[in-house]
Amino acid sequence: MNHSEIMIDRVLVHLFNDLLRIEEKTLQKKIGDLSMREVHIIEAVCASQKEDNTMTVLAATLRVTVGSLTVAIKTLERKGYVIRQRSQSDKRRVHVLPLPPALEVEKHHRAFHARMVEAVTSTVPPQELDVLIKSLHAIYDYFYDQEEA
């Protein structure tokens, strides 16, 4: 691999990994007794549209089994971040709803992401930003086509 290729590899592999750590460090004071994993579960709960906040849908969004999510949500419920509600129309379904502490955490979490994106857009010259976006689109599409196959 040449220099540019090593750069691409490093970004693809390490940057994203390290961003998670930076995120954790940045949010440390805001998330209290939550792990980053729990923060991202809260993110999914807050972001879910009406009727899309069932265990099965959330688990698919988060790419874990429903069993794993049950364990996680049980903890978050105990900690007072979410509540569960049996669906009235289909009593097999469980809807997960955020409580105020979850909304508060998600506010900080969203703010971090906004700052992160701002960091990119402010770092790359405007005339080059279009090319970057286009490239990222292409890369994103490529890998997601791969994954589906």
Added chain:
Amino acid sequence: MNHSEIMIDRVLVHLFNDLLRIEEKTLQKKIGDLSMREVHIIEAVCASQKEDNTMTVLAATLRVTVGSLTVAIKTLERKGYVIRQRSQSDKRRVHVLPLPPALEVEKHHRAFHARMVEAVTSTVPPQELDVLIKSLHAIYDYFYDQEEA
């Protein structure tokens, strides 16, 4: 966040996690009884320069505590992928050396990364690749300056 910003966020956050899954799926048949975590430990062991293969240095590279690495290396040693050698010059130090099975795994692992980079370079038009590389450099530098602060 507008459309482009959402794209940046998505790439920065999700692509990494998904790449790790794609990597795992791709290498599945090659890595036998190893987890991806173990593959990346083997990568660090194989990539370490002479005298940089001690527990402390490897742990720093992998961003885990030395205690964690001890546990992991112990397993890899039992599985026959690495061996440990006490340093002669400094008997506190332990050098970790790859055995043939580790070299074999690392070969497949490196090949995957090469294909991944190839995917990017072949997806993005040549004239736009320069801009992409330059942008990635800027982004990379930005976040790593952040982290040190």
Added chain:
DNA sequence: GCCCTATCATTTGAACTTCAAACATTCGAG
């Protein structure tokens, strides 16, 4: 209405990863 299957969720036991703290050994400066 009654079965049978599919769907949705929970529980449980096991595996993996990680860390902090306690401990042991060795080195090196004074």
Added chain:
DNA sequence: CTCGAATGTTTGAAGTTCAAATGATAGGGC
């Protein structure tokens, strides 16, 4: 030589995840 620093190991606990077993409900076909 002595003592603090550096290097690793061990251990116990916590977090995450999954597969498999289980329970409950829904819905179609009879």
